[in-house]
Amino acid sequence: MRRARPGALPRGTAERALTSVGAGADFGDAPEPGQGPAPAQEVHGTREVSRLWHITLSVSGAEAPLQEVRRGLEQLAHDHPFLLTSRYANDHAEIRYWEEARDLHDAAAVALRLWGEHRSTSKLPPWEIVGLEVIDRDTYHQRVAEGYGPPPAAPVGVHPY
Numbered sequence: 001m002r003r004a005r006p007g008a009l010p011r012g013t014a015e016r017a018l019t020s021v022g023a024g025a026d027f028g029d030a031p032e033p034g035q036g037p038a039p040a041q042e043v044h045g046t047r048e049v050s051r052l053w054h055i056t057l058s059v060s061g062a063e064a065p066l067q068e069v070r071r072g073l074e075q076l077a078h079d080h081p082f083l084l085t086s087r088y089a090n091d092h093a094e095i096r097y098w099e100e101a102r103d104l105h106d107a108a109a110v111a112l113r114l115w116g117e118h119r120s121t122s123k124l125p126p127w128e129i130v131g132l133e134v135i136d137r138d139t140y141h142q143r144v145a146e147g148y149g150p151p152p153a154a155p156v157g158v159h160p161y
Contacts, residue, residue: 053099053107054133054140059115060092061127066160068125069093073158075122080114086158093127099134108134 066088073086073093083097095114101107115129135143 050100050102052137053101053104054135054137055095055097055099055107055111056131056133057095057111057114057129058092058131059095059125059127060130061125063090064125064127066090068123070158070160072122072124076118076124077158079118079122087161088158089161092130098137104134104136108132 069088069090073088073095076095077083077086082099083095085097086093086095088094099107099110101110111132111134112129115124115127118124119126
């Protein structure tokens, strides 16, 4: 049985599609999912609001053919359209995306499962997670505005370093 991501819409309803970002643009220029009012979740009798978290997941391991790495990341992006961009080399990759979750702990838990849970279905290399950054939307935009945010993104999709 497939489990939904925290705050995700039920399958078959308003799927998020990948959209293009011009070369050299940063993620702040990309439309973000859920910019309307955040859905409330019932938790222990109180209503909690989901928030957006910017995720950067870094993986690395033994060298793999570039074509296989690219194909695996493209399959992952196809299966999970919430992925914004992936960069890769023959021994490491970085995946960036927005996750909707009630808190950092939930967003990090989902991010840490992403690679392992989809390694076989997407035919990803047997690499390990070597880095994870989870920041809230306000922090992400503050970093970008101050000029020390993540490096400018390549257009949405899968790209070599």
